[in-house]
Amino acid sequence: MQKVTFLIAASLALAGCGTLPTNTSMYSVHQPVVERTNYAIDLASDSDGIAVADQKRLNEWFETLNLRYGDRISIDSDDGFGNDNAARDVHAAAAERGVLVSERAPATPGVIAPGNIRVVVTRSQASVPSCPDWSATNERNYTAANHSNYGCAMNSNLAAMVADPEDLVRGRDNKRLDSNSGKAAVNAYKRKTGGN
Numbered sequence: 597m598q599k600v601t602f603l604i605a606a607s608l609a610l611a612g613c614g615t616l617p618t619n620t621s622m623y624s625v626h627q628p629v630v631e632r633t634n635y636a637i638d639l640a641s642d643s644d645g646i647a648v649a650d651q652k653r654l655n656e657w658f659e660t661l662n663l664r665y666g667d668r669i670s671i672d673s674d675d676g677f678g679n680d681n682a683a684r685d686v687h688a689a690a691a692e693r694g695v696l697v698s699e700r701a702p703a704t705p706g707v708i709a710p711g712n713i714r715v716v717v718t719r720s721q722a723s724v725p726s727c728p729d730w731s732a733t734n735e736r737n738y739t740a741a742n743h744s745n746y747g748c749a750m751n752s753n754l755a756a757m758v759a760d761p762e763d764l765v766r767g768r769d770n771k772r773l774d775s776n777s778g779k780a781a782v783n784a785y786k787r788k789t790g791g792n
Contacts (some may be wrong), residue, residue, distance in 0.1 A: 624747020645681035666760035670701035722755035
């Protein structure tokens with residue numbers, strides 16, 4: 597009876613030492629997660645485009661958001677068809693910041709008032725929320741499994757360095773890539789830092 601009691605006590609003591617690692621593959625269980633956030637502003641528009649006061653609001657809003665490579669701008673309207681002159685004004689403001697306007701706008705809450713357009717900026721951010729992970733110890737690793745923190749450094753660095761987090765979700769269409777495709781991020785960085 598004393599022997600059984602000792603074994604139970606020893607097993608309970610060892611159970612508090614941490615969980616055993618179980619990932620025996622070469623793949624990390626910690627993968628980058630891409631979160632997408634939509635920012636929206638409604639602007640008054642007419643047949644001439646966006647009202648002058650609202651053009652100023654749009655530019656100030658873009659400055660506040662600090663638009664950058666990877667951000668997507670889209671235009672939505674109450675009738676779904678849009679206003680070509682208003683779209684021209686949004687394209688011009690976006691072009692000054694080196695950001696293109698997408699064709700389709702994501703769904704946003706609220707109703708767009710008649711005569712207004714809604715400009716939506718979609719920003720994606722990549723991170724590895726499960727890192728660091730020191731939940732397991734390797735002292736009793738009898739299965740040659742990876743440590744619980746395996747892959748955290750590499751995938752966290754990848755999430756921090758990727759210029760457009762959407763590339764981690766969909767990748768790029770090979771037909772659209774050319775030798776100039778990497779220059780947009782470099783040029784945006786140079787403009788921000790004042791480099792040549």
